Amino acid sequence: MLIIEDLQVELAGRMLLKDIDLEIRPGETHILFGPNGSGKTSLLMTIMGYPQYIVRKGKITFKGTDITHAPLNERAALGIGMSYQRPPTINGLKTRQMIDICAKTKVDAEEMARSLNFEDFLDRDVNAGFSGGEIKRSELLQLKAQDPDLMLFDEPESGVDIENMALIGNTIAQILQKESPKAGNVKPIALQWKERTKMGLIITHTGYILDYVPADKGQVLYDGVLACAGNPREIFGCIGQLGYEECVKCTV
Amino acid sequence: MYSLEELEQKARQAVGKKAAFGDDVDLDSFDRSFVPHKYLAEEEICAIPEEEQQRLIMSGLDVTDTGRGGTYFQKDTTVVHCHSDEEGIEVMPVTEALKKHDWVREYFWKLVPVDQDKYTASAFLDLHDGYVIRALPGSKSIYPIQACLYLDKENLQQNVHNLIIAEEGSELHIITGCATSPHMKRGVHVGISEFFVKKGAKLSFTMIHNWAEEMSVRPRSVARVEEGGVFINNYICMKPVQSIQMYPTTHLVGDDATAMFYSVIVGTPGSYLDIGGRIYLKNRGCRAEIVQRSISNGAHIINRGHLIGEAPDIKAHLECKGLLLSGGIIDSIPQLEGHVEGVDMSHEAAVGKVAQEEINYLMSRGITEEEATSTIVRGFLSVDIKGLPAPLKQEIDRAIDRSNKDAV
Numbered sequence: 130m131l132i133i134e135d136l137q138v139e140l141a142g143r144m145l146l147k148d149i150d151l152e153i154r155p156g157e158t159h160i161l162f163g164p165n166g167s168g169k170t171s172l173l174m175t176i177m178g179y180p181q182y183i184v185r186k187g188k189i190t191f192k193g194t195d196i197t198h199a200p201l202n203e204r205a206a207l208g209i210g211m212s213y214q215r216p217p218t219i220n221g222l223k224t225r226q227m228i229d230i231c232a233k234t235k236v237d238a239e240e241m242a243r244s245l246n247f248e249d250f251l252d253r254d255v256n257a258g259f260s261g262g263e264i265k266r267s268e269l270l271q272l273k274a275q276d277p278d279l280m281l282f283d284e285p286e287s288g289v290d291i292e293n294m295a296l297i298g299n300t301i302a303q304i305l306q307k308e309s310p311k312a313g314n315v316k317p318i319a320l321q322w323k324e325r326t327k328m329g330l331i332i333t334h335t336g337y338i339l340d341y342v343p344a345d346k347g348q349v350l351y352d353g354v355l356a357c358a359g360n361p362r363e364i365f366g367c368i369g370q371l372g373y374e375e376c377v378k379c380t381v
Numbered sequence: 382m383y384s385l386e387e388l389e390q391k392a393r394q395a396v397g398k399k400a401a402f403g404d405d406v407d408l409d410s411f412d413r414s415f416v417p418h419k420y421l422a423e424e425e426i427c428a429i430p431e432e433e434q435q436r437l438i439m440s441g442l443d444v445t446d447t448g449r450g451g452t453y454f455q456k457d458t459t460v461v462h463c464h465s466d467e468e469g470i471e472v473m474p475v476t477e478a479l480k481k482h483d484w485v486r487e488y489f490w491k492l493v494p495v496d497q498d499k500y501t502a503s504a505f506l507d508l509h510d511g512y513v514i515r516a517l518p519g520s521k522s523i524y525p526i527q528a529c530l531y532l533d534k535e536n537l538q539q540n541v542h543n544l545i546i547a548e549e550g551s552e553l554h555i556i557t558g559c560a561t562s563p564h565m566k567r568g569v570h571v572g573i574s575e576f577f578v579k580k581g582a583k584l585s586f587t588m589i590h591n592w593a594e595e596m597s598v599r600p601r602s603v604a605r606v607e608e609g610g611v612f613i614n615n616y617i618c619m620k621p622v623q624s625i626q627m628y629p630t631t632h633l634v635g636d637d638a639t640a641m642f643y644s645v646i647v648g649t650p651g652s653y654l655d656i657g658g659r660i661y662l663k664n665r666g667c668r669a670e671i672v673q674r675s676i677s678n679g680a681h682i683i684n685r686g687h688l689i690g691e692a693p694d695i696k697a698h699l700e701c702k703g704l705l706l707s708g709g710i711i712d713s714i715p716q717l718e719g720h721v722e723g724v725d726m727s728h729e730a731a732v733g734k735v736a737q738e739e740i741n742y743l744m745s746r747g748i749t750e751e752e753a754t755s756t757i758v759r760g761f762l763s764v765d766i767k768g769l770p771a772p773l774k775q776e777i778d779r780a781i782d783r784s785n786k787d788a789v
Contacts, residue, residue, distance in 0.1 A: 178745070179741055200744065200750075201741055201744035201745045202744040202745070202747055202748055202749050202750070202753075204745075205744070205745055205746060205747035206747055210745070210746075211745055213742070216742055217736065217738045217739045217742050219739050219742070219743070219756075219757060219760055220760055220761060221759065221760025221761055221763040221764075222756060222757070222759075222760035226756075227746070230743065230746050230747070230748055230756070231746045231747065233747070254760070271746065275746060275747065
């Protein structure tokens with residue numbers, strides 16, 4: 130479980146996030162809406178542990194451990210992972226080597242890459258000259274190898290073409306244990322759902338991801354404040370009709 | 382025409398001539414007299430002390446000769462082993478070759494001016510030895526020929542002259558290591574190398590330097606590449622040295638000739654490394670690429686790159702990147718010279734530190750800051766060298782990996 134209490138975060142002297150409260154239980158996936166510059170990426174980067182995001186107040190707890198000031202790699206070790214929107218290129222480091230870094234135990238990189246139609250990129254430098262959609266598949270591949278319990282997705286559908294959207298959407302659903310339940314499983318569906326452990330927090334502008342991932346909860350981040358918690362489809366519809374400002378107003 | 386008298390006259394006039402770049406080495410304070418060593422049979426090479434073997438392996442010389450097409454091994458001033466296993470490839474000591482074969486003179490001092498500076502002059506006047514490696518027309522070798530120039534005697538100035546000839550349509554790979562014995566401290570190495578890549582031939586030359594802290598090194602090398610020929614020149618130096626100054630130059634004289642220079646340098650405190658690369662593109666369709674990667678851990682590194690486009694439809698690129706890890710200076714000097722319309726020349730140069738953004742990205746995948754940094758540095762050094770046979774490529778990667786462990 131991820132618990133964020135009364136969080137205030139500053140970046141380069143500017144207060145970006147104010148009084149954030151958020152709770153994600155095992156098996157839950159939340160959607161984060163909000164206009165550009167509202168602080169969505171900052172919230173994800175703060176949870177991941179980027180040191181330039183300074184926590185001024187409040188607390189982040191993950192699996193019962195206070196990680197408010199823990200370094201990035203300790204959070205990764207505890208089971209937090211992130212799919213970035215614009216990750217840096219690392220020259221000379223092959224995607225294949227990156228998969229080895231992500232995976233705690235030996236994984237079959239070829240097989241994993243095949244599932245994302247990404248085999249041809251294994252021997253290319255990580256993110257070097259990748260298109261928007263290729264970056265997303267590369268990030269998903271790394272997350273898949275890392276297999277963390279809490280996954281943070283920063284606009285996983287941006288720059289993805291129509292053809293690859295289903296692939297990306299279905300992969301996210303799969304790694305978040307949100308796939309359509311399979312009939313014929315020995316366990317009843319209710320029990321399968323109950324046993325889900327993965328947690329997700331997904332930033333989206335377009336809402337496409339909602340077609341693939343049955344999310345549990347949606348929230349709007351507006352001007353550094355979390356508001357409007359509720360059904361993600363309803364919220365998305367509200368934003369589409371009335372805009373962010375109106376949508377936030379109606380619930381605050 | 383080959384005239385020893387003329388060469389000698391020119392050399393004598395240049396004995397006091399300082400080099401255009403690099404600090405001046407007082408050659409008179411070194412010993413150039415011959416040091417006799419016993420010739421070693423193949424099995425005897427394997428029996429040399431473990432510590433020395435390690436130094437040799439680090440420089441690419443495999444004493445067991447596995448995966449090698451031939452060996453030239455010179456200790457101080459003396460050839461201690463020389464043979465070729467590959468059909469169509471000749472390996473000979475240069476002094477012997479000059480006596481036995483008239484054709485050798487066609488190549489001796491034909492590209493490097495004997496009066497370029499005091500080092501070239503000294504290499505002519507007090508030549509010890511060196512190798513002639515020649516691939517006969519059409520012969521193709523997969524396994525590299527290995528050449529090792531080893532210094533053992535304290536305060537020696539080693540003068541070497543190498544001739545490398547890839548005849549028409551041949552393919553030749555050479556891995557050459559220069560190293561000092563574990564106890565040696567002070568010395569000078571002067572190495573003249575002249576490369577002839579004939580029509581349609583391909584030559585790769587990989588040089589790994591493994592010197593001592595008080596060594597001064599002055600290689601002087603020039604290559605000439607004919608129509609459709611390919612010359613790949615790799616240079617790796619990651620160990621302490623007092624000073625190295627070199628500016629290898631290649632003349633692409635035929636249509637569609639190609640030259641690629643790759644250098645990987647890690648400089649430790651007290652080292653002065655002035656490493657250049659110059660390629661003349663003199664005919665249509667010529668291609669040139671220079672890639673330089675330098676890391677300073679407190680060294681003074683100068684990277685010079687100079688591309689000269691003298692014909693239309695040529696393409697040339699220079700990439701020079703430096704990382705300052707812990708002090709020192711990296712001075713990057715790229716230069717492009719276009720002489721006619723229709724040249725396509727570019728360069729990119731950068732000097733900086735390991736990007737925090739990249740460290741954070743890797744840390745978020747679960748590794749520590751130290752592991753992330755060394756992963757990025759290893760990536761920085763792993764240059765994609767094109768056109769090498771797989772075993773040689775792995776060899777270079779291993780050499781970089783080994784040295785990287787010490788450097789980071």
